[in-house]
Every structure is written in C-alpha cells, then in structure tokens.
Amino acid sequence: DVKVTQSSRYLVKRTGEKVFLECVQDMDHENMFWYRQDPGLGLRLIYFSYDVKMKEKGDIPEGYSVSREKKERFSLILESASTNQTSMYLCASSRGQFTAFFGQGTRLTVV
Amino acid sequence: SQELEQSPQSLIVQEGKNLTINCTSSKTLYGLYWYKQKYGEGLIFLMMLQKGGEEKSHEKITAKLDEKKQQSSLHITASQPSHAGIYLCGAANTGNQFYFGTGTSLTVIP
Numbered sequence: 001d002v003k004v005t006q007s008s009r010y011l012v013k014r015t016g017e018k019v020f021l022e023c024v025q026d027m028d029h030e031n032m033f034w035y036r037q038d039p040g041l042g043l044r045l046i047y048f049s050y051d052v053k054m055k056e057k058g059d060i061p062e063g064y065s066v067s068r069e070k071k072e073r074f075s076l077i078l079e080s081a082s083t084n085q086t087s088m089y090l091c092a093s094s095r096g097q098f099t100a101f102f103g104q105g106t107r108l109t110v111v
Numbered sequence: 112s113q114e115l116e117q118s119p120q121s122l123i124v125q126e127g128k129n130l131t132i133n134c135t136s137s138k139t140l141y142g143l144y145w146y147k148q149k150y151g152e153g154l155i156f157l158m159m160l161q162k163g164g165e166e167k168s169h170e171k172i173t174a175k176l177d178e179k180k181q182q183s184s185l186h187i188t189a190s191q192p193s194h195a196g197i198y199l200c201g202a203a204n205t206g207n208q209f210y211f212g213t214g215t216s217l218t219v220i221p
Contacts, residue, residue: 004153031207042213043199050207058208090153097141097203102154 003027006091006103013110019078021106023091029101031094032074034058034066036087037105043090049074081110115200117212124190125220132185132215134200143183144201145174148214154199157185187217195219 007022025032031050035043035058045058047066055066063085067075074093078085086109094100116135124130134143142161146154158167160176160183167174171188187194195218201211 006153033209040213043211045208045210048208056206056208088151092154092209094203094207094209097207099144099156099159100201100203100209101156102146104153105151107151 004091004093004101004103006089006106008106009104011106011108013078013081013108015082015110017078017081017110019081019108019110021076021078021089021091021108023074023076023093023103024072025074025093025101026072027093027095027101028071029093029095030071031096031100032068033092033094033100034064034074034076035090035092036060036085037090038087046076081108083110086110115202115210115212117198117200117215119215120213121216121218123218123220126191127189130187130190130217132198132217134183134185134212136181136202138181140176140180140202141205142203143174143176143180144203144209145183145185146199146201146211148197148199150196157198190217190219192219192221 004025034046048056049068065077089106091103092100145157158174163178163180173186176183197214199214
C-alpha cells in the first residue's frame with residue numbers, strides 16, 4: 001500500500017515562530033504536493049515538486065517555502081507563522097498524472 | 112484557470128436512501144478522481160475514471176464519467192452512517208498538478 005506520512009497530526013505554534021511540516025512517501029513518486037484546506041475554500045495548492053530540489057509555486061505560495069532534498073521527503077516551511085496560516089495542511093504524492101495519495105493531514109493552529 | 116464544480120455543497124440523507132454527487136469541469140479531463148475525507152483527516156482515494164462513458168463500482172459506490180469527459184457523478188446506494196464525510200473530485204492538469212472541487216459534505220442520519 002502507498003503510504004504518505006505527515007510528521008504531526010496536530011500542532012500549536014506561536015505567531016512569528018518558524019514552523020516545519022514534514023511529509024514522507026514510500027512509493028518512489030516523483031511528484032509531491034502541499035495543500036491547505038479551509039472551510040468554504042476547498043483544497044488550495046501551496047507548492048508542488050516534480051523532482052528532487054525542484055519546486056513550483058501553486059496558487060497560494062505567499063508566506064511559505066518548501067524543501068525537497070530527497071525524493072521521498074517534502075517539507076513545508078512557514079518562515080514566520082501568522083494566525084491566518086491556521087489551517088489543515090495536506091501532503092500528497094503521485095506518479096505523473098496518476099492517482100495522488102494523501103497523508104493524514106496536519107491541523108496547525110497559530111496563536 | 113482550471114475549476115471543478117461540485118454539487119450539492121452539502122447533503123443530509125436518511126440511512127438507506129440513495130444519493131448522487133456531481134462534478135463538472137469546463138475542460139475535457141484527462142482523468143477524474145474521487146476521494147473521501149473523514150472529518151479532520153486526510154483524503155482517501157476511491158476511484159479513478161479515464162475513459163469517456165466509463166463506470167466503476169466499489170461496494171455501494173458507483174462513479175461514472177460522461178462521454179465528453181467533462182462531468183462525473185458519484186452515486187451511493189442504500190447509504191450508511193459509514194458513508195458520511197466529505198467527497199471531493201479531483202483532476203490533474205498537463206503540468207501534473209492536481210486540483211480539486213470544493214467538496215460535498217455528506218451526513219447520513221441513522
């Protein structure tokens with residue numbers, strides 16, 4: 001079975017903190033994604049990576065950065081967390097345009 | 112921009128009833144994916160449809176893709192409380208980026 005694992009289910013951080021969200025997949029997928037999900041707005045793509053050290057901005061990259069040093073790991077970084085970044089964060093991986101598989105999600109609260 | 116419109120936004124049904132969720136794209140789809148999300152959790156892949164007119168079933172859930180590959184429906188027969196959650200349709204663009212509809216929240220009343 002494909003497994004996409006996010007490092008935390010729940011996180012509470014203070015405004016201004018640097019926050020790292022980690023995602024690991026075990027299927028050798030070249031594509032990895034970070035989304036945030038908010039009520040009424042659905043899933044919005046933050047960043048996308050199609051290869052090691054490669055990244056592409058999604059629809060809402062402001063306030064975020066990413067790192068992909070190894071194929072299986074894709075990290076989302078909030079350089080200086082703000083309350084409007086309180087959200088559910090979802091990581092996914094895929095091969096080409098084939099099915100994307102998701103992690104269990106990280107609910108981040110910034111206080 | 113690529114958009115997927117889902118309807119209805121939310122649905123409340125009595126256990127045992129049938130229901131249908133729709134997903135419409137303004138563009139021809141390469142593939143259409145259906146996911147289910149339990150509240151507060153990640154997305155679980157249900158089915159993928161690629162060919163026009165294709166229909167797939169898994170247990171009591173059937174998904175169809177129309178001939179033009181722009182509209183898909185998800186049908187649940189004899190709904191159960193375990194079917195409750197958010198159903199999302201998704202698609203991939205030529206850049207291999209996945210995008211999603213806003214979801215349909217399903218509540219099944221015992």
